[in-house]
Amino acid sequence: MGLKFYLTCFAFLFIAPKITNAQYYGLCFTGHETIQEKRTGLDLSAADPLCFNNTFELSFDFSFMTGHTDYFGYIFRIVDQEKRNIDLIYDKSLEAKNHLKLVIGDKMSNIEFDIKLDKLFKNWYNIKLKFDQENQELILTADGKVYREKIPLKKNCYRISFGANNYKEHEVKDVPPMKIKEIKITEDDKLTHHWPLNEYTGLIATEKIKGKNAGVINPNWIRKMHIEWELVKSANVAGSASVAFDADREQVFVVTEKSLQTYDVKTEKTSIVDYKSGLQPMLYGNQSIYQNEPGLLNFYVDFSLMSGFNFSNNTWNSKYTGENVPTNFWHLNKFYSSADNSLYFIGGYGHYNYKRDVQRYHFKDKKLSTVKTSGDFTPRYLAALGATKNGAYILGGYGSTTGQQILNPKNLYDLSFYDVEHKTFKKLFELNPGEEEFAFANSLVIDEKEQSYYALTFVNHIFNSSLAMIKGSLKNPSYEFVGSRIPYTFHDISSFADLYYCKVSKKFVAVLLYYDQKANTSSVKIYTLHAPPEIQQAAHNIPSHFRVNWDMVISGVILLVIMYLVYKRIQNRKTLHVSSVKEQAINIQEPEPVNIKQEITDIPDDIRNTMFLFGDLQLFDRKGKDITKLFTPVIKELFLLILLFTIRWGRGVSSEKLEEILWADKSVGSARNNRSVSIAKLKLLLESMDSCEVSKETGYWKMLIDYDKIRIDYKEYLNIVKSKTDITKIKIMALTKIVSRGGFLSNAEYSWLDPLKYEISNEIIDTYLHMAASMKISDDPEFLISLADCVFNFDPVNEEAMAIKCQALVFLGKHSLAKSIFENFNKEYKAIYAESFNKTFQEILG
Structure with missing residues (x-):
C-alpha cells in the first residue's frame, strides 16, 4: 500500500454514491404491438461471427414486460457455419405445458421448461446455454434446473441474435415483449465476452472485454426510461x-x-x-x-x-x-x-x-x-x-x-x-x-x-x-x-x-x-x-x-490518517521481528496426510453466536441456545433473503424485492404493512445474538454483522472457495467440515434460492477437483480418494471424480475395488441419462 492506495480510498468517498445509482438497465424489445420494421433486435455478431475452439457458454438475464397480450416469439437465435439454427422460443399456446422451448433446426429438442408469466413480469431470470464439445451436448440451465440434449458439435463460428434479425434464410420478426441484460460468453470457464446492455442511447451495445460491440435495431434502453420523460x-x-x-x-x-x-x-x-x-x-x-x-x-x-x-x-x-x-x-x-x-x-x-x-x-x-x-x-x-x-x-x-x-x-x-x-x-x-x-x-x-x-x-x-x-x-x-x-x-x-x-x-x-x-x-x-x-x-x-459534504471530508481525512499510522506501525513491527520469524520458519513442517472425514470430527465447536446454513438452518444465540424454532416460515425466509443478499452480493435487498417475493399476493399497502411487522419481529429475534442486526442505512435491507463475534459457515465457505489457486489441504479439510452437515439450506425450498444452491454445488465440486488436479496420484492416493468421495456427495456421476478414485485405488493395488467403483458408476450414469457411459475402464485408467 502506497500513496496511490490512500488517494484512491479518499476519492472513493465521493465516487461511491454515483456508482450505486445506475441499477436499472438492459434492453426492452418491441414485438407484435408494432409493425415488423420497428421491432427490436440485438446482434452480438454484427461485425463478424463469434468463433469458439472449445466448450463455450452463453448466459443472460431475461424477463417479460407487462401489459401485452402476445408473448410468442424468439428470445434468441444462434446459427452455425452449417446454417443450423438453435432457437429459444416462447410458445404462448394454451395447450403447451412448457412455454419455453429449445428448437434445433426445424425440430423441437427435448429441452423445454416453464417460468410462469407473473414471475417473469416481476423478476429477472438467468438462462445459460452451454455448447459442451467434450460431451457433444447442449446444456441449458434456467430457474435452477438443468436440461441436456445430445447434439454433434465441433469447432465452429456462430451468429447470435436476440429478438428480431435480418439473417439471410434465418430472418426473425416474431419478437416477445421481453427485457434482456448482462449477456456473457465464457470459453472453458473463462469470461471472454460481456455485454452489460447498460447503454442510455444509441444503436451500439458495448462489449467490455474484446471490444466486439453488438448492433441494435429499434432499441428501447431501460436506463433511458429512467432518465427521459x-x-x-x-x-x-x-x-x-x-x-x-x-x-x-x-x-x-x-x-x-x-x-x-x-x-x-x-x-x-x-x-x-x-x-x-x-x-x-x-x-x-x-x-x-x-x-x-x-x-x-x-x-x-x-x-x-x-x-x-x-x-x-x-x-x-x-x-x-x-x-x-x-x-x-x-x-x-x-x-x-x-x-x-x-x-x-x-x-x-x-x-x-x-x-x-x-x-x-x-x-x-x-x-x-x-x-x-x-x-x-x-x-x-x-x-x-x-x-x-x-x-x-x-x-x-x-x-x-x-x-x-x-x-x-x-x-x-x-x-x-x-x-x-x-x-x-x-x-x-x-x-x-x-x-x-x-x-x-x-x-x-x-x-x-x-x-x-x-x-x-x-x-x-x-x-x-x-x-x-x-x-x-x-x-x-x-x-x-x-x-x-x-x-x-x-x-x-x-x-x-x-x-x-x-x-x-x-x-x-x-x-x-x-x-x-x-x-x-x-x-x-x-x-x-x-x-x-x-x-x-x-x-x-x-x-x-x-x-461538498464537509463532515464526509473531515471523516475521510481522519480515517486515512489512522489507516496510514496503522500501516506504518505494521511495517515497523515487520522490520523488528523479521529475524525471529526466519528462525521460527525452519521448524514449520507440512502436516501429515490425513483422512478428511476423520479430521472434521476431531475438534468440538463452540456454537455460541453461530449460524449454520449448510444442512438444516440453525441459529444459536450468545448463550448457545438454539433459537431456530422461534422463526416462523415467513420470518425465516425474510431472514435468509436479507442475510444472503448481504453476504453473497454485498448490496442487501430492496423493499420492493422483499414484497415481490414474500407478499406478491397482497396489495401494495398490505405488503408494506406485512414487511414492517416482519422486520420488527426479525430485529427482536436477532437481539439475542451479539453484533448482528438489520439495517437500512444504504436504502437496502442489510445485515450488519461483526464476523469476529458471529460465526456463519457460509461466510467461512466463501473465504475458502474465493481463490482456487490458493487451496491447501487444510482449507479442503475446513471446507469438508462445513459441507459435512449437508447441502446448502437443504430443506429450504424457495425458487429465488435455487440458482444460489446450484452455484454453490458447482463451486464445491470445482474446488475439490482443482485440488485433485494439482496433485499426482502418487502424492497421496488416500487423500485423493477422499476428495473424489466428497465430489460424489454433490454429483454422483462426476466423471473426473470417478477417474481419480479408480486411478488412486489401482495405485494402492485395489484393482477389484476400482473395477467395482467403475461398474457402479456406469449403472448410476445409465439410470440418470438413459444411455451407457462412453468410456471403458482402461480408458479411465489412462
Missing part, C-alpha cells in the same frame, strides 16, 4: 381544463367543458365520455381532485362551488351559471383529509396579493370556512404540496412576507408541515437553490417510510421554461436533480403543472396545462418517467447543486 398524450380541449389523478387505478382525469377524458397509465389508452348533464362551464382558475370516498370533484373556491361527477351516468351534480370571473386563488394547493372528511385549500394568488389562507370544505356540512392557524407561513403561490395522514408538507413557492406583490416578492424554498389536528404550520428547513431560482409544480410525491419526496421545479421568470424533477429528504435540506427536463411554457396564471406517482406501474406522471384565453382552449400534455429516476446532471443543463 416520455410524452404519452398530447391534446387540445375546450375551455379552461383541469386535472385530477386516481392513484389506485392509475388514471389521469382531464376535466373539460364537454367531456371527461381519462388516460390510463397502465394500458396507455385514453377514453372520452361526453357529459349527459350537458355543457359544464369551467371557470378560469378552476381545479379538480380525486379521492376514493368523495370521488372526482371540480371546485372554484371563490364561490364555494364544489361539483361532483357521477361515473355511472356521466353527469355532474351542479354547475356554475354566472359570469366567468377570474379566481382570487390562482395556483392554490389542495389536499383531502380523511381525519375530518374535509378538503383543504392553502395559499394562492389574486389581485396582486399572495395568500396564506387555509380554507376547509367540510363534506358533511357542505360549507367552506377559513381555518384560524398558528405558526410561521409566508403568503405564496406556485408551491408544491404532498398530503400525509396527519396533514401536508408544503415546499417553496413565490410570495412575500406581507402578501403584497409590490413589496419585494421572491422565490421561497422552505419546507413546512401543516398539522390538520392542531391547525399549525411548522417550518422544517430551507433548500439552497444554487445559482438558478425556481418555483414548483402543484404537488409533492411523498414517501414517508423512506422520508423523501419528489417535486417538479421550473424557472418562473421566463416564458420558455422547463420542468426538472428533484428528489429531496424530509429530514434535511439535501436534494438532487433526477431525470431529464420537460419543455414547459410558463405564462403565470395561464399555465399549470402537476406531478403524480403510480405505485403499481412504478411511473411518475407529469401533467402540463396551458390555457389560451382568446381561443378558450387548453393544451394538455402528459409525460411519464419510470421509477426510480436516475441522476442525469448533464441532461439538466443547469448549474450543479453538488455541495
Whole structure:
C-alpha cells in the first residue's frame, strides 16, 4: 500500500454514491404491438461471427414486460457455419405445458421448461446455454434446473441474435415483449465476452472485454426510461381544463367543458365520455381532485362551488351559471383529509396579493370556512404540496412576507408541515437553490417510510421554461436533480403543472396545462418517467447543486490518517521481528496426510453466536441456545433473503424485492404493512445474538454483522472457495467440515434460492477437483480418494471424480475395488441419462 492506495480510498468517498445509482438497465424489445420494421433486435455478431475452439457458454438475464397480450416469439437465435439454427422460443399456446422451448433446426429438442408469466413480469431470470464439445451436448440451465440434449458439435463460428434479425434464410420478426441484460460468453470457464446492455442511447451495445460491440435495431434502453420523460398524450380541449389523478387505478382525469377524458397509465389508452348533464362551464382558475370516498370533484373556491361527477351516468351534480370571473386563488394547493372528511385549500394568488389562507370544505356540512392557524407561513403561490395522514408538507413557492406583490416578492424554498389536528404550520428547513431560482409544480410525491419526496421545479421568470424533477429528504435540506427536463411554457396564471406517482406501474406522471384565453382552449400534455429516476446532471443543463459534504471530508481525512499510522506501525513491527520469524520458519513442517472425514470430527465447536446454513438452518444465540424454532416460515425466509443478499452480493435487498417475493399476493399497502411487522419481529429475534442486526442505512435491507463475534459457515465457505489457486489441504479439510452437515439450506425450498444452491454445488465440486488436479496420484492416493468421495456427495456421476478414485485405488493395488467403483458408476450414469457411459475402464485408467 502506497500513496496511490490512500488517494484512491479518499476519492472513493465521493465516487461511491454515483456508482450505486445506475441499477436499472438492459434492453426492452418491441414485438407484435408494432409493425415488423420497428421491432427490436440485438446482434452480438454484427461485425463478424463469434468463433469458439472449445466448450463455450452463453448466459443472460431475461424477463417479460407487462401489459401485452402476445408473448410468442424468439428470445434468441444462434446459427452455425452449417446454417443450423438453435432457437429459444416462447410458445404462448394454451395447450403447451412448457412455454419455453429449445428448437434445433426445424425440430423441437427435448429441452423445454416453464417460468410462469407473473414471475417473469416481476423478476429477472438467468438462462445459460452451454455448447459442451467434450460431451457433444447442449446444456441449458434456467430457474435452477438443468436440461441436456445430445447434439454433434465441433469447432465452429456462430451468429447470435436476440429478438428480431435480418439473417439471410434465418430472418426473425416474431419478437416477445421481453427485457434482456448482462449477456456473457465464457470459453472453458473463462469470461471472454460481456455485454452489460447498460447503454442510455444509441444503436451500439458495448462489449467490455474484446471490444466486439453488438448492433441494435429499434432499441428501447431501460436506463433511458429512467432518465427521459416520455410524452404519452398530447391534446387540445375546450375551455379552461383541469386535472385530477386516481392513484389506485392509475388514471389521469382531464376535466373539460364537454367531456371527461381519462388516460390510463397502465394500458396507455385514453377514453372520452361526453357529459349527459350537458355543457359544464369551467371557470378560469378552476381545479379538480380525486379521492376514493368523495370521488372526482371540480371546485372554484371563490364561490364555494364544489361539483361532483357521477361515473355511472356521466353527469355532474351542479354547475356554475354566472359570469366567468377570474379566481382570487390562482395556483392554490389542495389536499383531502380523511381525519375530518374535509378538503383543504392553502395559499394562492389574486389581485396582486399572495395568500396564506387555509380554507376547509367540510363534506358533511357542505360549507367552506377559513381555518384560524398558528405558526410561521409566508403568503405564496406556485408551491408544491404532498398530503400525509396527519396533514401536508408544503415546499417553496413565490410570495412575500406581507402578501403584497409590490413589496419585494421572491422565490421561497422552505419546507413546512401543516398539522390538520392542531391547525399549525411548522417550518422544517430551507433548500439552497444554487445559482438558478425556481418555483414548483402543484404537488409533492411523498414517501414517508423512506422520508423523501419528489417535486417538479421550473424557472418562473421566463416564458420558455422547463420542468426538472428533484428528489429531496424530509429530514434535511439535501436534494438532487433526477431525470431529464420537460419543455414547459410558463405564462403565470395561464399555465399549470402537476406531478403524480403510480405505485403499481412504478411511473411518475407529469401533467402540463396551458390555457389560451382568446381561443378558450387548453393544451394538455402528459409525460411519464419510470421509477426510480436516475441522476442525469448533464441532461439538466443547469448549474450543479453538488455541495461538498464537509463532515464526509473531515471523516475521510481522519480515517486515512489512522489507516496510514496503522500501516506504518505494521511495517515497523515487520522490520523488528523479521529475524525471529526466519528462525521460527525452519521448524514449520507440512502436516501429515490425513483422512478428511476423520479430521472434521476431531475438534468440538463452540456454537455460541453461530449460524449454520449448510444442512438444516440453525441459529444459536450468545448463550448457545438454539433459537431456530422461534422463526416462523415467513420470518425465516425474510431472514435468509436479507442475510444472503448481504453476504453473497454485498448490496442487501430492496423493499420492493422483499414484497415481490414474500407478499406478491397482497396489495401494495398490505405488503408494506406485512414487511414492517416482519422486520420488527426479525430485529427482536436477532437481539439475542451479539453484533448482528438489520439495517437500512444504504436504502437496502442489510445485515450488519461483526464476523469476529458471529460465526456463519457460509461466510467461512466463501473465504475458502474465493481463490482456487490458493487451496491447501487444510482449507479442503475446513471446507469438508462445513459441507459435512449437508447441502446448502437443504430443506429450504424457495425458487429465488435455487440458482444460489446450484452455484454453490458447482463451486464445491470445482474446488475439490482443482485440488485433485494439482496433485499426482502418487502424492497421496488416500487423500485423493477422499476428495473424489466428497465430489460424489454433490454429483454422483462426476466423471473426473470417478477417474481419480479408480486411478488412486489401482495405485494402492485395489484393482477389484476400482473395477467395482467403475461398474457402479456406469449403472448410476445409465439410470440418470438413459444411455451407457462412453468410456471403458482402461480408458479411465489412462
